[in-house]
Amino acid sequence: MDQKRQGTFFAVSTGPGDAAMMTVQAVKILEQCNTIFYPCTAGERVRQIAGDTLAGSVNLDNKKLIPVVFEMTRQTDVLSQTYGGAASLCIEHLSAGEDIAFLSIGDVSLYSTAGHLASIVRAQGFPVVYIPGVSSVSAAACACALDLAGRDSPVSILPGDAFYTAGTLQASLAAPGTKVIMKTTRHLEHIIALLIDMKLSDRTWVVQNCSMENEHRYTGAQLLSLPSSFFSNSYLTVIIVTAQESE
Amino acid sequence: MDQKRQGTFFAVSTGPGDAAMMTVQAVKILEQCNTIFYPCTAGERVRQIAGDTLAGSVNLDNKKLIPVVFEMTRQTDVLSQTYGGAASLCIEHLSAGEDIAFLSIGDVSLYSTAGHLASIVRAQGFPVVYIPGVSSVSAAACACALDLAGRDSPVSILPGDAFYTAGTLQASLAAPGTKVIMKTTRHLEHIIALLIDMKLSDRTWVVQNCSMENEHRYTGAQLLSLPSSFFSNSYLTVIIVTAQESE
Numbered sequence: 001m002d003q004k005r006q007g008t009f010f011a012v013s014t015g016p017g018d019a020a021m022m023t024v025q026a027v028k029i030l031e032q033c034n035t036i037f038y039p040c041t042a043g044e045r046v047r048q049i050a051g052d053t054l055a056g057s058v059n060l061d062n063k064k065l066i067p068v069v070f071e072m073t074r075q076t077d078v079l080s081q082t083y084g085g086a087a088s089l090c091i092e093h094l095s096a097g098e099d100i101a102f103l104s105i106g107d108v109s110l111y112s113t114a115g116h117l118a119s120i121v122r123a124q125g126f127p128v129v130y131i132p133g134v135s136s137v138s139a140a141a142c143a144c145a146l147d148l149a150g151r152d153s154p155v156s157i158l159p160g161d162a163f164y165t166a167g168t169l170q171a172s173l174a175a176p177g178t179k180v181i182m183k184t185t186r187h188l189e190h191i192i193a194l195l196i197d198m199k200l201s202d203r204t205w206v207v208q209n210c211s212m213e214n215e216h217r218y219t220g221a222q223l224l225s226l227p228s229s230f231f232s233n234s235y236l237t238v239i240i241v242t243a244q245e246s247e
Numbered sequence: 248m249d250q251k252r253q254g255t256f257f258a259v260s261t262g263p264g265d266a267a268m269m270t271v272q273a274v275k276i277l278e279q280c281n282t283i284f285y286p287c288t289a290g291e292r293v294r295q296i297a298g299d300t301l302a303g304s305v306n307l308d309n310k311k312l313i314p315v316v317f318e319m320t321r322q323t324d325v326l327s328q329t330y331g332g333a334a335s336l337c338i339e340h341l342s343a344g345e346d347i348a349f350l351s352i353g354d355v356s357l358y359s360t361a362g363h364l365a366s367i368v369r370a371q372g373f374p375v376v377y378i379p380g381v382s383s384v385s386a387a388a389c390a391c392a393l394d395l396a397g398r399d400s401p402v403s404i405l406p407g408d409a410f411y412t413a414g415t416l417q418a419s420l421a422a423p424g425t426k427v428i429m430k431t432t433r434h435l436e437h438i439i440a441l442l443i444d445m446k447l448s449d450r451t452w453v454v455q456n457c458s459m460e461n462e463h464r465y466t467g468a469q470l471l472s473l474p475s476s477f478f479s480n481s482y483l484t485v486i487i488v489t490a491q492e493s494e
Binding site for chain 1: 258260262263265266267268269270271272274275304354355356357358359362363365366369375376377378379380381382384385386388389390392393394395396398399400401402403404405406409410419430
Protein backbone atom coordinates (compact mmCIF):
# COMPACT_ATOMS: atom_id res chain seq x y z
CA MET A 1 0.00 0.00 0.00
CA ASP A 2 1.30 3.38 -0.89
CA GLN A 3 1.84 5.43 2.26
CA LYS A 4 1.47 9.11 1.50
CA ARG A 5 4.03 11.35 3.19
CA GLN A 6 2.56 13.39 6.04
CA GLY A 7 3.82 16.88 6.72
CA THR A 8 5.47 17.78 10.04
CA PHE A 9 3.99 20.30 12.45
CA PHE A 10 6.84 22.50 13.73
CA ALA A 11 5.93 24.40 16.89
CA VAL A 12 8.51 27.17 16.58
CA SER A 13 9.48 29.37 19.54
CA THR A 14 10.24 32.92 18.47
CA GLY A 15 11.60 34.15 21.80
CA PRO A 16 10.14 37.14 23.67
CA GLY A 17 9.71 39.57 20.76
CA ASP A 18 13.03 40.96 19.57
CA ALA A 19 13.79 39.22 16.27
CA ALA A 20 17.46 38.95 17.32
CA MET A 21 16.42 36.68 20.16
CA MET A 22 15.29 33.95 17.78
CA THR A 23 17.67 31.02 17.55
CA VAL A 24 19.62 30.23 14.42
CA GLN A 25 17.67 26.95 14.26
CA ALA A 26 14.25 28.66 14.44
CA VAL A 27 15.20 31.02 11.62
CA LYS A 28 16.34 28.04 9.52
CA ILE A 29 13.14 26.05 10.09
CA LEU A 30 11.04 29.10 9.18
CA GLU A 31 13.06 29.64 6.02
CA GLN A 32 12.18 26.04 5.07
CA CYS A 33 8.44 26.13 5.78
CA ASN A 34 6.30 27.77 3.11
CA THR A 35 3.24 28.02 5.32
CA ILE A 36 3.55 29.75 8.66
CA PHE A 37 0.69 30.11 11.11
CA TYR A 38 0.79 32.64 13.90
CA PRO A 39 -1.62 33.32 16.74
CA CYS A 40 -3.34 36.67 17.12
CA THR A 41 -6.19 37.95 19.20
CA ALA A 42 -9.40 39.42 17.85
CA GLY A 43 -9.42 43.19 18.20
CA GLU A 44 -6.07 43.32 19.95
CA ARG A 45 -2.50 43.50 18.81
CA VAL A 46 -0.91 41.54 21.63
CA ARG A 47 -0.61 38.14 20.09
CA GLN A 48 0.56 39.36 16.71
CA ILE A 49 4.02 39.79 18.16
CA ALA A 50 5.15 36.42 16.87
CA GLY A 51 4.27 37.61 13.37
CA ASP A 52 6.19 40.87 13.86
CA THR A 53 9.18 38.99 15.21
CA LEU A 54 9.09 36.77 12.17
CA ALA A 55 9.06 39.71 9.78
CA GLY A 56 12.23 41.03 11.42
CA SER A 57 14.20 37.82 11.04
CA VAL A 58 13.05 35.71 8.10
CA ASN A 59 12.75 36.43 4.39
CA LEU A 60 9.00 36.19 3.86
CA ASP A 61 8.93 36.37 0.07
CA ASN A 62 6.71 33.58 -1.30
CA LYS A 63 5.58 32.49 2.17
CA LYS A 64 1.96 31.97 3.07
CA LEU A 65 1.36 33.65 6.45
CA ILE A 66 -1.86 32.61 8.15
CA PRO A 67 -3.04 34.46 11.27
CA VAL A 68 -5.15 32.29 13.57
CA VAL A 69 -7.51 34.19 15.84
CA PHE A 70 -7.73 32.95 19.42
CA GLU A 71 -10.26 34.48 21.78
CA MET A 72 -8.83 35.49 25.15
CA THR A 73 -11.40 33.59 27.14
CA ARG A 74 -11.62 31.02 29.88
CA GLN A 75 -14.85 29.50 28.49
CA THR A 76 -13.82 25.93 27.76
CA ASP A 77 -16.37 25.37 24.99
CA VAL A 78 -15.20 28.46 23.08
CA LEU A 79 -11.55 27.48 23.62
CA SER A 80 -12.10 23.93 22.52
CA GLN A 81 -13.92 25.08 19.37
CA THR A 82 -11.16 27.56 18.51
CA TYR A 83 -8.41 24.99 18.99
CA GLY A 84 -10.37 22.37 17.07
CA GLY A 85 -10.82 24.76 14.14
CA ALA A 86 -7.14 25.76 14.13
CA ALA A 87 -6.06 22.11 14.32
CA SER A 88 -8.28 21.20 11.33
CA LEU A 89 -6.74 24.01 9.31
CA CYS A 90 -3.24 22.76 10.14
CA ILE A 91 -4.18 19.15 9.40
CA GLU A 92 -5.40 20.09 5.90
CA HIS A 93 -1.87 21.19 5.07
CA LEU A 94 -0.18 18.28 6.87
CA SER A 95 -2.38 15.73 5.08
CA ALA A 96 -1.29 17.23 1.77
CA GLY A 97 2.30 16.40 2.77
CA GLU A 98 3.27 19.97 3.58
CA ASP A 99 5.49 20.89 6.55
CA ILE A 100 4.05 23.80 8.46
CA ALA A 101 5.28 26.08 11.25
CA PHE A 102 3.13 27.41 14.05
CA LEU A 103 4.75 30.29 15.92
CA SER A 104 4.90 30.70 19.66
CA ILE A 105 6.06 33.79 21.56
CA GLY A 106 8.65 32.89 24.18
CA ASP A 107 9.27 29.16 24.48
CA VAL A 108 6.68 26.72 23.19
CA SER A 109 6.91 24.45 26.25
CA LEU A 110 5.59 27.16 28.59
CA TYR A 111 1.93 28.25 28.48
CA SER A 112 1.79 28.39 24.70
CA THR A 113 -1.05 28.17 22.24
CA ALA A 114 1.16 26.33 19.78
CA GLY A 115 1.98 23.66 22.37
CA HIS A 116 -1.68 22.99 23.05
CA LEU A 117 -2.38 22.81 19.34
CA ALA A 118 0.58 20.48 18.82
CA SER A 119 -0.94 17.97 21.28
CA ILE A 120 -4.18 17.90 19.28
CA VAL A 121 -2.35 17.50 15.98
CA ARG A 122 -0.12 14.75 17.43
CA ALA A 123 -3.14 12.89 18.80
CA GLN A 124 -4.40 12.77 15.20
CA GLY A 125 -1.24 10.90 14.23
CA PHE A 126 0.85 13.65 12.68
CA PRO A 127 4.55 14.17 13.48
CA VAL A 128 5.21 17.13 15.77
CA VAL A 129 8.56 18.84 16.48
CA TYR A 130 9.09 21.51 19.14
CA ILE A 131 11.78 24.10 18.37
CA PRO A 132 12.86 25.66 21.69
CA GLY A 133 13.43 29.35 22.23
CA VAL A 134 14.23 31.99 24.80
CA SER A 135 11.36 31.89 27.30
CA SER A 136 9.92 35.12 28.65
CA VAL A 137 11.18 33.94 32.05
CA SER A 138 14.80 33.87 30.83
CA ALA A 139 14.36 37.09 28.87
CA ALA A 140 12.86 39.00 31.81
CA ALA A 141 15.50 37.75 34.26
CA CYS A 142 18.30 38.70 31.85
CA ALA A 143 16.76 42.13 31.19
CA CYS A 144 17.14 42.78 34.94
CA ALA A 145 20.54 40.99 35.10
CA LEU A 146 19.10 38.69 37.76
CA ASP A 147 20.23 35.25 38.81
CA LEU A 148 16.92 33.46 39.27
CA ALA A 149 18.25 30.69 41.42
CA GLY A 150 21.57 31.54 43.01
CA ARG A 151 23.39 28.31 43.81
CA ASP A 152 20.73 26.23 45.50
CA SER A 153 17.35 28.00 45.38
CA PRO A 154 14.26 26.58 43.72
CA VAL A 155 12.37 28.63 41.13
CA SER A 156 8.58 28.45 40.92
CA ILE A 157 6.73 29.60 37.83
CA LEU A 158 3.17 30.46 38.84
CA PRO A 159 0.10 31.12 36.67
CA GLY A 160 -1.01 34.36 38.33
CA ASP A 161 -4.68 34.56 37.44
CA ALA A 162 -5.40 30.92 38.34
CA PHE A 163 -3.51 31.08 41.64
CA TYR A 164 -5.00 34.43 42.63
CA THR A 165 -8.51 33.20 41.84
CA ALA A 166 -7.92 29.98 43.81
CA GLY A 167 -6.59 31.98 46.77
CA THR A 168 -3.24 30.13 46.73
CA LEU A 169 -0.98 32.89 45.41
CA GLN A 170 -0.15 34.40 48.80
CA ALA A 171 0.99 31.08 50.27
CA SER A 172 3.06 30.32 47.17
CA LEU A 173 4.74 33.74 47.42
CA ALA A 174 5.58 33.08 51.08
CA ALA A 175 7.34 29.78 50.25
CA PRO A 176 11.15 29.68 49.83
CA GLY A 177 12.90 30.44 46.56
CA THR A 178 12.33 32.68 43.57
CA LYS A 179 8.84 33.02 42.09
CA VAL A 180 8.02 34.04 38.56
CA ILE A 181 4.41 35.08 38.01
CA MET A 182 3.06 34.81 34.48
CA LYS A 183 -0.43 34.94 32.99
CA THR A 184 -1.74 37.54 35.43
CA THR A 185 -4.58 38.51 33.01
CA ARG A 186 -7.57 39.97 34.93
CA HIS A 187 -5.69 40.12 38.22
CA LEU A 188 -2.52 42.09 37.44
CA GLU A 189 -3.62 45.02 39.61
CA HIS A 190 -4.64 42.75 42.49
CA ILE A 191 -1.36 40.85 42.30
CA ILE A 192 0.75 44.02 42.40
CA ALA A 193 -1.30 45.15 45.42
CA LEU A 194 -0.70 41.79 47.10
CA LEU A 195 3.07 42.04 46.55
CA ILE A 196 3.11 45.52 48.10
CA ASP A 197 0.93 44.30 50.96
CA MET A 198 3.30 41.39 51.61
CA LYS A 199 6.21 43.89 51.67
CA LEU A 200 7.87 42.12 48.75
CA SER A 201 8.38 45.22 46.54
CA ASP A 202 12.11 45.38 47.17
CA ARG A 203 12.53 41.82 45.94
CA THR A 204 10.15 42.27 43.00
CA TRP A 205 11.04 43.03 39.39
CA VAL A 206 8.30 43.58 36.84
CA VAL A 207 9.12 43.49 33.13
CA GLN A 208 6.62 44.51 30.51
CA ASN A 209 7.06 44.08 26.73
CA CYS A 210 10.42 42.44 27.35
CA SER A 211 12.98 42.90 24.56
CA MET A 212 10.63 45.14 22.57
CA GLU A 213 10.95 48.86 21.86
CA ASN A 214 8.46 49.69 24.59
CA GLU A 215 10.07 47.48 27.27
CA HIS A 216 9.59 48.79 30.80
CA ARG A 217 11.05 47.53 34.06
CA TYR A 218 9.85 48.41 37.54
CA THR A 219 11.15 47.48 40.98
CA GLY A 220 10.93 48.57 44.63
CA ALA A 221 9.05 51.81 45.28
CA GLN A 222 8.22 52.12 41.56
CA LEU A 223 5.52 49.49 42.13
CA LEU A 224 3.61 52.06 44.18
CA SER A 225 3.13 54.42 41.23
CA LEU A 226 2.75 52.31 38.12
CA PRO A 227 1.23 54.14 35.13
CA SER A 228 -2.36 53.22 34.25
CA SER A 229 -1.18 51.97 30.84
CA PHE A 230 0.73 49.30 32.75
CA PHE A 231 -2.39 47.54 33.94
CA SER A 232 -3.91 47.16 30.50
CA ASN A 233 -1.03 45.02 29.28
CA SER A 234 -1.02 41.94 31.48
CA TYR A 235 -0.34 39.55 28.62
CA LEU A 236 3.23 40.70 28.19
CA THR A 237 4.05 41.15 31.85
CA VAL A 238 6.41 38.93 33.83
CA ILE A 239 6.84 39.42 37.57
CA ILE A 240 9.93 38.07 39.32
CA VAL A 241 10.10 37.89 43.11
CA THR A 242 13.65 36.98 44.06
CA ALA A 243 14.54 34.68 46.96
CA GLN A 244 15.43 36.18 50.31
CA GLU A 245 19.14 36.92 50.75
CA SER A 246 19.36 34.46 53.62
CA GLU A 247 18.04 31.51 51.58
CA MET B 248 38.55 64.89 35.06
CA ASP B 249 39.07 62.43 32.28
CA GLN B 250 36.88 59.38 32.84
CA LYS B 251 38.41 56.32 31.21
CA ARG B 252 35.94 54.09 29.37
CA GLN B 253 35.24 50.82 31.15
CA GLY B 254 34.59 47.66 29.20
CA THR B 255 31.27 45.82 29.48
CA PHE B 256 30.98 42.29 30.85
CA PHE B 257 28.59 40.35 28.59
CA ALA B 258 27.27 37.19 30.21
CA VAL B 259 26.32 35.33 27.04
CA SER B 260 23.96 32.34 27.08
CA THR B 261 24.91 29.75 24.48
CA GLY B 262 21.82 27.53 24.83
CA PRO B 263 22.02 23.83 25.70
CA GLY B 264 24.87 22.77 23.41
CA ASP B 265 23.80 22.67 19.76
CA ALA B 266 25.36 25.72 18.10
CA ALA B 267 22.13 26.23 16.12
CA MET B 268 20.31 26.89 19.40
CA MET B 269 22.27 30.09 20.00
CA THR B 270 20.30 33.25 19.36
CA VAL B 271 21.12 35.61 16.53
CA GLN B 272 21.91 38.23 19.22
CA ALA B 273 24.35 35.97 21.08
CA VAL B 274 26.23 35.21 17.87
CA LYS B 275 26.42 38.95 17.10
CA ILE B 276 27.76 39.87 20.54
CA LEU B 277 30.38 37.13 20.33
CA GLU B 278 31.43 38.33 16.88
CA GLN B 279 32.01 41.76 18.48
CA CYS B 280 34.00 40.68 21.53
CA ASN B 281 37.65 39.90 20.94
CA THR B 282 38.13 38.19 24.28
CA ILE B 283 35.83 35.34 25.19
CA PHE B 284 36.03 33.47 28.48
CA TYR B 285 34.42 30.09 28.90
CA PRO B 286 34.10 27.86 31.95
CA CYS B 287 35.62 24.39 32.05
CA THR B 288 36.27 21.84 34.73
CA ALA B 289 39.63 20.47 35.72
CA GLY B 290 40.10 16.95 34.38
CA GLU B 291 36.64 16.78 32.86
CA ARG B 292 35.13 17.79 29.56
CA VAL B 293 31.67 18.68 30.77
CA ARG B 294 31.94 22.40 31.08
CA GLN B 295 33.85 22.90 27.87
CA ILE B 296 30.57 22.59 26.00
CA ALA B 297 30.12 26.33 25.85
CA GLY B 298 33.46 26.53 24.05
CA ASP B 299 32.45 23.79 21.59
CA THR B 300 29.12 25.49 20.95
CA LEU B 301 30.98 28.70 20.25
CA ALA B 302 33.29 27.05 17.74
CA GLY B 303 30.26 25.83 15.81
CA SER B 304 28.60 29.20 15.48
CA VAL B 305 31.09 32.06 15.55
CA ASN B 306 34.12 32.89 13.43
CA LEU B 307 36.95 32.59 15.96
CA ASP B 308 39.79 33.98 13.84
CA ASN B 309 41.70 36.60 15.83
CA LYS B 310 39.71 35.95 19.01
CA LYS B 311 41.36 35.35 22.34
CA LEU B 312 39.64 32.35 23.97
CA ILE B 313 40.34 31.96 27.67
CA PRO B 314 39.22 28.81 29.50
CA VAL B 315 38.54 29.39 33.18
CA VAL B 316 38.81 26.32 35.38
CA PHE B 317 36.13 25.93 38.03
CA GLU B 318 36.38 23.12 40.54
CA MET B 319 33.18 21.11 40.96
CA THR B 320 33.11 21.49 44.71
CA ARG B 321 30.77 22.63 47.46
CA GLN B 322 33.63 23.93 49.64
CA THR B 323 32.78 27.61 49.94
CA ASP B 324 36.36 28.76 50.48
CA VAL B 325 37.58 27.02 47.31
CA LEU B 326 34.60 28.37 45.36
CA SER B 327 35.05 31.87 46.61
CA GLN B 328 38.77 31.80 45.73
CA THR B 329 38.04 30.47 42.22
CA TYR B 330 35.37 33.07 41.54
CA GLY B 331 37.56 35.82 42.97
CA GLY B 332 40.43 34.80 40.68
CA ALA B 333 38.19 34.62 37.61
CA ALA B 334 36.65 38.01 38.42
CA SER B 335 40.09 39.62 38.75
CA LEU B 336 41.08 38.24 35.37
CA CYS B 337 37.92 39.69 33.81
CA ILE B 338 38.39 43.02 35.55
CA GLU B 339 41.91 43.38 34.11
CA HIS B 340 40.38 43.43 30.64
CA LEU B 341 37.40 45.60 31.61
CA SER B 342 39.66 48.19 33.26
CA ALA B 343 41.62 48.43 30.02
CA GLY B 344 38.35 49.43 28.31
CA GLU B 345 37.83 46.10 26.58
CA ASP B 346 34.37 44.49 26.25
CA ILE B 347 34.50 40.81 27.16
CA ALA B 348 32.11 37.88 26.88
CA PHE B 349 31.76 35.13 29.45
CA LEU B 350 29.88 32.10 28.11
CA SER B 351 27.16 30.22 29.91
CA ILE B 352 25.61 26.91 28.86
CA GLY B 353 21.81 27.12 28.79
CA ASP B 354 20.47 30.46 30.03
CA VAL B 355 22.66 32.66 32.21
CA SER B 356 19.86 33.48 34.67
CA LEU B 357 19.56 29.86 35.82
CA TYR B 358 22.26 28.22 37.97
CA SER B 359 25.12 29.64 35.92
CA THR B 360 28.76 30.29 36.69
CA ALA B 361 28.71 33.37 34.47
CA GLY B 362 25.79 34.85 36.43
CA HIS B 363 27.59 34.47 39.73
CA LEU B 364 30.71 36.02 38.25
CA ALA B 365 28.67 38.86 36.77
CA SER B 366 27.42 39.81 40.25
CA ILE B 367 31.00 40.07 41.53
CA VAL B 368 32.10 42.14 38.54
CA ARG B 369 29.05 44.42 38.86
CA ALA B 370 29.70 44.93 42.56
CA GLN B 371 33.12 46.30 41.54
CA GLY B 372 31.37 48.96 39.47
CA PHE B 373 31.62 47.53 35.96
CA PRO B 374 28.68 47.45 33.53
CA VAL B 375 27.17 44.00 33.09
CA VAL B 376 24.76 42.82 30.37
CA TYR B 377 23.00 39.44 30.35
CA ILE B 378 22.28 37.96 26.92
CA PRO B 379 19.45 35.41 27.34
CA GLY B 380 19.39 32.00 25.71
CA VAL B 381 17.50 28.73 25.48
CA SER B 382 17.58 27.26 28.99
CA SER B 383 18.17 23.56 29.44
CA VAL B 384 14.64 23.45 30.90
CA SER B 385 13.11 24.70 27.63
CA ALA B 386 15.44 22.55 25.54
CA ALA B 387 14.68 19.36 27.48
CA ALA B 388 10.91 19.98 27.42
CA CYS B 389 10.98 20.65 23.67
CA ALA B 390 13.14 17.57 23.01
CA CYS B 391 10.29 15.53 24.55
CA ALA B 392 7.58 17.71 22.91
CA LEU B 393 6.18 18.40 26.37
CA ASP B 394 4.01 21.25 27.54
CA LEU B 395 5.52 22.02 30.91
CA ALA B 396 2.56 23.86 32.29
CA GLY B 397 -0.65 23.10 30.43
CA ARG B 398 -3.06 25.98 30.89
CA ASP B 399 -2.91 26.64 34.62
CA SER B 400 -0.24 24.46 36.26
CA PRO B 401 2.74 25.82 38.15
CA VAL B 402 6.27 24.69 37.25
CA SER B 403 8.89 24.22 39.95
CA ILE B 404 12.57 24.10 39.10
CA LEU B 405 14.36 22.24 41.89
CA PRO B 406 18.09 21.96 42.64
CA GLY B 407 18.23 18.18 43.02
CA ASP B 408 21.35 17.67 45.12
CA ALA B 409 20.49 20.41 47.63
CA PHE B 410 16.88 19.27 48.02
CA TYR B 411 17.80 15.59 48.28
CA THR B 412 20.45 16.35 50.90
CA ALA B 413 18.03 18.53 52.87
CA GLY B 414 15.38 15.78 52.72
CA THR B 415 12.85 18.09 51.05
CA LEU B 416 12.82 16.59 47.55
CA GLN B 417 10.11 14.01 48.20
CA ALA B 418 7.65 16.58 49.55
CA SER B 419 8.39 18.92 46.64
CA LEU B 420 7.75 16.11 44.16
CA ALA B 421 4.43 15.33 45.85
CA ALA B 422 3.22 18.95 45.46
CA PRO B 423 0.98 19.94 42.52
CA GLY B 424 2.33 20.96 39.14
CA THR B 425 5.30 20.09 36.97
CA LYS B 426 8.74 19.71 38.53
CA VAL B 427 12.04 20.10 36.75
CA ILE B 428 15.01 18.69 38.63
CA MET B 429 18.42 20.13 37.76
CA LYS B 430 21.85 19.96 39.42
CA THR B 431 21.43 16.40 40.66
CA THR B 432 25.25 15.98 40.98
CA ARG B 433 26.13 13.32 43.61
CA HIS B 434 22.54 12.19 44.00
CA LEU B 435 21.38 11.37 40.46
CA GLU B 436 21.09 7.65 41.26
CA HIS B 437 19.26 8.30 44.53
CA ILE B 438 16.85 10.69 42.83
CA ILE B 439 15.99 8.24 40.06
CA ALA B 440 15.38 5.59 42.75
CA LEU B 441 13.13 8.02 44.63
CA LEU B 442 11.07 8.74 41.48
CA ILE B 443 10.59 5.01 40.90
CA ASP B 444 9.74 4.49 44.55
CA MET B 445 7.13 7.29 44.40
CA LYS B 446 5.65 5.58 41.30
CA LEU B 447 6.32 8.67 39.19
CA SER B 448 8.16 6.91 36.33
CA ASP B 449 5.28 7.23 33.90
CA ARG B 450 5.20 10.98 34.39
CA THR B 451 8.99 11.33 34.30
CA TRP B 452 11.16 12.31 31.35
CA VAL B 453 14.93 12.34 31.68
CA VAL B 454 17.04 14.11 29.07
CA GLN B 455 20.80 13.80 29.01
CA ASN B 456 23.17 15.80 26.78
CA CYS B 457 20.18 17.66 25.37
CA SER B 458 20.60 18.87 21.78
CA MET B 459 24.03 17.25 21.46
CA GLU B 460 25.04 14.30 19.31
CA ASN B 461 24.87 11.96 22.27
CA GLU B 462 21.43 13.12 23.48
CA HIS B 463 19.45 10.41 25.27
CA ARG B 464 15.88 10.49 26.53
CA TYR B 465 14.32 8.06 28.97
CA THR B 466 10.80 7.72 30.32
CA GLY B 467 8.52 5.20 32.05
CA ALA B 468 9.91 1.68 32.46
CA GLN B 469 13.21 2.77 30.88
CA LEU B 470 14.08 4.38 34.20
CA LEU B 471 14.36 0.87 35.68
CA SER B 472 17.26 -0.12 33.44
CA LEU B 473 19.36 2.98 32.85
CA PRO B 474 22.89 2.29 31.54
CA SER B 475 25.72 2.79 34.02
CA SER B 476 27.17 5.53 31.79
CA PHE B 477 24.01 7.49 32.55
CA PHE B 478 24.87 7.96 36.21
CA SER B 479 28.32 9.42 35.56
CA ASN B 480 26.86 12.38 33.68
CA SER B 481 24.67 14.21 36.15
CA TYR B 482 25.84 17.65 35.05
CA LEU B 483 24.00 17.49 31.75
CA THR B 484 20.89 15.74 33.00
CA VAL B 485 17.48 17.36 33.29
CA ILE B 486 14.57 15.47 34.86
CA ILE B 487 10.99 16.55 34.13
CA VAL B 488 8.11 15.18 36.19
CA THR B 489 4.90 16.30 34.52
CA ALA B 490 1.76 17.31 36.42
CA GLN B 491 -0.98 14.77 37.02
CA GLU B 492 -3.61 14.67 34.26
CA SER B 493 -6.29 15.71 36.71
CA GLU B 494 -4.50 18.91 37.76
